[in-house]
Amino acid sequence: MSQFLIVYGTEYGQTEKIAMFMAEKIRARGHDVDIVYSRQAVRSPESLQKYDGILVGAPVYMRKYPSSLRKWVRFHARQLSNKPTAFFSVCLGVLQNDDSVQKELRGIAENFFTWSGWRPGRWVVFAGALRYSKYNWILKRIMRGIAKKAGSDTDISYDYEYTKWDQVLQFTLDFLSSVERPNEVRTSEYSNRTQTSPGHQ
Numbered sequence: 001m002s003q004f005l006i007v008y009g010t011e012y013g014q015t016e017k018i019a020m021f022m023a024e025k026i027r028a029r030g031h032d033v034d035i036v037y038s039r040q041a042v043r044s045p046e047s048l049q050k051y052d053g054i055l056v057g058a059p060v061y062m063r064k065y066p067s068s069l070r071k072w073v074r075f076h077a078r079q080l081s082n083k084p085t086a087f088f089s090v091c092l093g094v095l096q097n098d099d100s101v102q103k104e105l106r107g108i109a110e111n112f113f114t115w116s117g118w119r120p121g122r123w124v125v126f127a128g129a130l131r132y133s134k135y136n137w138i139l140k141r142i143m144r145g146i147a148k149k150a151g152s153d154t155d156i157s158y159d160y161e162y163t164k165w166d167q168v169l170q171f172t173l174d175f176l177s178s179v180e181r182p183n184e185v186r187t188s189e190y191s192n193r194t195q196t197s198p199g200h201q
């Protein structure tokens with residue numbers, strides 16, 4: 001049995017939902033998982049020593065990740081760099097079939113890795129959700145405008161979830177395998193495929 005840690009940032013709950021889904025799948029394989037919401041614990045847990053694998057998840061807001069999550073990673077960067085780690089970015093831009101948007105999303109992640117001093121072993125971008133019911137009046141209109149431009153859903157009387165759960169499951173299982181059987185994974189083709197970026201899955 002191994003010990004995993006999942007740290008996530010979230011504003012409207014989709015990244016948390018993905019983190020919980022991952023935790024459930026990891027537990028189903030007989031491992032232990034601790035889950036930390038970045039806003040509650042920038043310095044906690046102080047030591048990552050006991051963890052065999054660490055997943056970090058962050059939603060994109062105005063082309064950035066939440067500051068509590070960024071600070072958590074920067075504070076733990078050195079320890080993270082000595083562990084098997086994976087990162088998942090959650091956003092809506094990934095739904096757009098536009099190379100410049102996909103490039104921008106990769107840039108957001110790459111800038112974060114450079115700034116924080118931590119480069120995950122693998123990373124991916126997942127589609128998130130449009131939660132009109134949770135946005136205030138102004139944000140509802142702003143998000144509808146953005147959705148319209150992107151050809152996405154504009155009826156603000158509904159919420160929309162775009163996360164592909166089979167993709168989340170695959171990413172989780174692949175990371176689990178790399179922790180359970182590190183030598184096998186290191187020699188496989190997989191490592192070329194896992195530094196996933198939008199449209200390259």
Ligand SMILES: Cc1cc2nc3c(=O)[nH]c(=O)nc-3n(C[C@H](O)[C@H](O)[C@H](O)COP(=O)(O)O)c2cc1C
Nearest residue numbers: 010011012013014015059062063091092093128129
């Ligand atoms: C105010 C606001 C700003 C956003 N900015 C971006 C952005 O710059 N790029 C993007 O791809 N998605 C953007 N999104 C979409 C979110 O990343 C998406 O809704 C995600 O699922 C949010 O995750 P959360 O529910 O865990 O907070 C934005 C959403 C909101 C409400």
